[in-house]
Amino acid sequence: MSVPVTDLLRILPELVLAVFGTLIVLVEPFLRRTQKSLTGYIALIGALLALLSTLAPAMYPGPAFNGLVLVDGFSIFFHFLLLMITTLTIVASFRYLEREGLPQGEFYALLLFATIGMGLMASGNELVLVFLGLETVSIATYVLVGFRRTEVRSNEAAMKYFLLGSFATAFMLYGIALLFGATGTTFLPDIARQLAEGGGMRTLALMGMGLLFVGLGFKLALVPFQAWVPDVYEGAPTPVTAFLSAGPKAAVLAAFLRIFFTALEPLSGSWVWVIWATAILTMCIGNLGALMQDNIKRMLAYSSIAHAGYILIAFAAHSELGIAAVLFYLVAYALMKLGAFSIVSHVSAGEAHQSIDDYAGLHARHPLLAACLTVFLLSLIGIPLTGGFFGKLYIFTAGIDANLMGLVIVGVVNSALSAAYYLRVVKVMYMSEPQGNLAVVPVPASLVFVLTLTVLGTIGLGVFPSPILQFAQQSVLPLP
Amino acid sequence: MVPTWHYLALAAALFTVGVIGVLTRRNIIIIFMSLELILNAVNINLIAFARHWGSVDGHIFAIFIITVAAAEAAVGLGILIAFFRNRDTVNADEIDLLKW
Numbered sequence: 357m358s359v360p361v362t363d364l365l366r367i368l369p370e371l372v373l374a375v376f377g378t379l380i381v382l383v384e385p386f387l388r389r390t391q392k393s394l395t396g397y398i399a400l401i402g403a404l405l406a407l408l409s410t411l412a413p414a415m416y417p418g419p420a421f422n423g424l425v426l427v428d429g430f431s432i433f434f435h436f437l438l439l440m441i442t443t444l445t446i447v448a449s450f451r452y453l454e455r456e457g458l459p460q461g462e463f464y465a466l467l468l469f470a471t472i473g474m475g476l477m478a479s480g481n482e483l484v485l486v487f488l489g490l491e492t493v494s495i496a497t498y499v500l501v502g503f504r505r506t507e508v509r510s511n512e513a514a515m516k517y518f519l520l521g522s523f524a525t526a527f528m529l530y531g532i533a534l535l536f537g538a539t540g541t542t543f544l545p546d547i548a549r550q551l552a553e554g555g556g557m558r559t560l561a562l563m564g565m566g567l568l569f570v571g572l573g574f575k576l577a578l579v580p581f582q583a584w585v586p587d588v589y590e591g592a593p594t595p596v597t598a599f600l601s602a603g604p605k606a607a608v609l610a611a612f613l614r615i616f617f618t619a620l621e622p623l624s625g626s627w628v629w630v631i632w633a634t635a636i637l638t639m640c641i642g643n644l645g646a647l648m649q650d651n652i653k654r655m656l657a658y659s660s661i662a663h664a665g666y667i668l669i670a671f672a673a674h675s676e677l678g679i680a681a682v683l684f685y686l687v688a689y690a691l692m693k694l695g696a697f698s699i700v701s702h703v704s705a706g707e708a709h710q711s712i713d714d715y716a717g718l719h720a721r722h723p724l725l726a727a728c729l730t731v732f733l734l735s736l737i738g739i740p741l742t743g744g745f746f747g748k749l750y751i752f753t754a755g756i757d758a759n760l761m762g763l764v765i766v767g768v769v770n771s772a773l774s775a776a777y778y779l780r781v782v783k784v785m786y787m788s789e790p791q792g793n794l795a796v797v798p799v800p801a802s803l804v805f806v807l808t809l810t811v812l813g814t815i816g817l818g819v820f821p822s823p824i825l826q827f828a829q830q831s832v833l834p835l836p
Numbered sequence: 837m838v839p840t841w842h843y844l845a846l847a848a849a850l851f852t853v854g855v856i857g858v859l860t861r862r863n864i865i866i867i868f869m870s871l872e873l874i875l876n877a878v879n880i881n882l883i884a885f886a887r888h889w890g891s892v893d894g895h896i897f898a899i900f901i902i903t904v905a906a907a908e909a910a911v912g913l914g915i916l917i918a919f920f921r922n923r924d925t926v927n928a929d930e931i932d933l934l935k936w
Contacts, residue, residue: 484897491904495911502915511919512931518912519867519928523858525908526874529901530851533881533894537844540889542897587934 359421366413366420366427367479369406369435370472376402377468384461392460396453399446399464403471407439419481423543426481433683433831434478434610441603441690442471444809448698449595450802456593458503467599470496474607483532483542483619486611490528490575493604494521500599501592513591520574520584528571534564535619544619551622565620565627572615575608578668579637582661586645589657590710594701597653601660601697602690609667609686613679616671617833624674631672635763639665639770646777651710652700655777656693659736662774663689669767670751673758676832681750683828688735688743688817695810696732699725702803712781717790725799726785728807733778735814738771743817750825843884850877864916864926868909875905 364371379402380395387394413427413435420427446464453460473492480486498521502514536542538561539550551561574581589597616627642662649655667685670678703718703725704710719726735742738749748771755764799807817824850873857870879898886894920926 484893484900488900488904491908495907498911498915502918505918506922508922509933511915511922512933514915515864515919515931516934518915519858519864522871522908522912523874526854526871526878529875529878530881532897533878533885536882536894536897537885537888540885540891542893591934 362416362418363420363425365416366418366425367475368409368412369439370475372406372409373402373468373472373475376405377465377472380461380465380468384465387461393450393454395461395464396446396450399468400443402468403439403443403446406471407436407443410435410439413479423545424482424485425476425479427479428833429831430610430614430679430833431479433827434606435475437606437683437687437690438471438474438478438603441599441606441694442467444694444698444806445595445599445603447802448598448694448701448806451800452593452595452701456504458593463500463503466496466500470500470599470603474603477607478610480611481544481614481618483535483544483615486615487525487529487532490608490611491525493607494525494575497596497600497604500596501588503593503596509591510593511591513588516584516591517588524571524574524581526571527567527574531564531567531569531571534560534567536564538564544615547619548621551620561623562626565623568615569627569630572608572612573634576605576612577661577664578634579641579661579665582638582641585661586649586654586657589660590651590653594653594697594704597657598694598697598701601656601693605660605664606686606690609682613671613682613833617674617679617835621835628672628674631668632760632763635665635668635672636766637665638662638668639766643770643773643777646774649777650712652704652712652715652781653697653710655712655781656696656700659774659777660693662770663736665770666748666751666767669755669760669763672760672763673754674835675754675758676829676835677757678751678754679832679835680825680828681747681754683831684750684821684825685747687824687828688747688814691810691813691817692732692735692742692744695807695814696729696736698803698806698810699729699732702797702799712784713788713791715781715785716788718785720790722799725807728811729785730782731811731814733782735818737775737778741815741818743814743821745818746821746825747817840884840888843880847877847880847884850874850880862928864919864928867928868912868916872905872909875901 380398384395414432417427453463470493473489476489477486480489498518501517502510504510538557539547541547577585639662642658642665646655646658667682670681735744738744752764854870854873858867861867879901882894882898
């Protein structure tokens, strides 16, 4: 049995990443201690080539491997987004790994393997493949979170992430098994057909859907499944935190959207209100949690919970407008979170200085870093002229369009509330005197590169949102 | 012939035992074992449904789950060993440095 060439073209980005990930593992043992940073450049080339090779599936959209993989605008959009996230994470990790003396080859290889999983989740059209993609991401990120293995906090974060993550996976699997039992298939369009025709066992399908929601909600850090997020984000190496908050989140959301908007669409009457309630809880708990934090990584972790809540507003809108809003928001969100965490990883050298007070007088020490962090924080609030503003605007528009006034009002109030803790950091940076003797570490070229791209992207999306918005609108999932 | 719902009841019982184990046991190794129980409950479900529908998909899925569970257990035990080296404990209640 031979595999058609078009099938391979449709998973070309994943193939490229697999080749480069394996290459890194093979090359790394033969490098001298001083040459290990070479693996970073190999990973960078791999990620960029994968980004380029996304054009291949973009030119030949369609199903591959008997319908396991479905390449459409939606999956192409996510491939561009996810590969951008991986590329920026690789560059942001260059100096971090050298400074912390962490093994480099394994780090980059795991990052690339995680990206393969994320790509498969974005284009998976069948529950087994989505599960395999999710596990590829999860297992790679379990290791990445515990990467500072002599550091107790990193161990703890990895342990918690592993225990809760695999518990969530088990729930999700039970849900998938019940869905399979209810419909006799694991292909998303076939499940939808079965459920629409009233075939299959409806109660079983509803139970399966509930368990699937619990599993995916865990990975997406929705309330009440968010307890692991602050601990894991705090204990993980900061570039990994940046990656976690942007990449796997986007990929899980892609799978979430595809499963619920294609396979479980016939049951939408039963899940829309669940999303509605979860959105309110997630926004409120995320923002209230963030208000009480003194550690900047934990603060950003709670803020990412709150942002998942905003995204759910557009999800609950249950419209093509809503999906486009989610896609646009994810791009803006990834840029600002990656940027903010890169600055945190530079300032809190050695993971020691994570308190918000350590940012006192950052303006005097590093005027440009302080300015960049201010841009990201303003964008996270949703101030005009930043990507975060248009992201929220489109989400709220989609909400109003779907008559979800209550949800939108809660969202707006929460955005206003969130200004309090973001502006606190800005105030500390500009108004307070520097305290202690934090050394002024020059900013390495790799960080300059990441910050330039993320700042330009954040402001660019705030001034010219239309190209990305149009791309997002062309990439929505077709709703019946 | 044993009816399908017998297998489902067995799987549901295993699942419940596993969930209770994860939630109440404090030894991380036992928590790992409880997780494996849940995964095996899923496997029994899949095989039972595969026979019910006369399709081979469930068998293939079960094999994938066994493989992934092995990989997951390897990583989990690795993390546990790293944790044990630094803290000298396998008690989940002592994972307490990071909070609030």
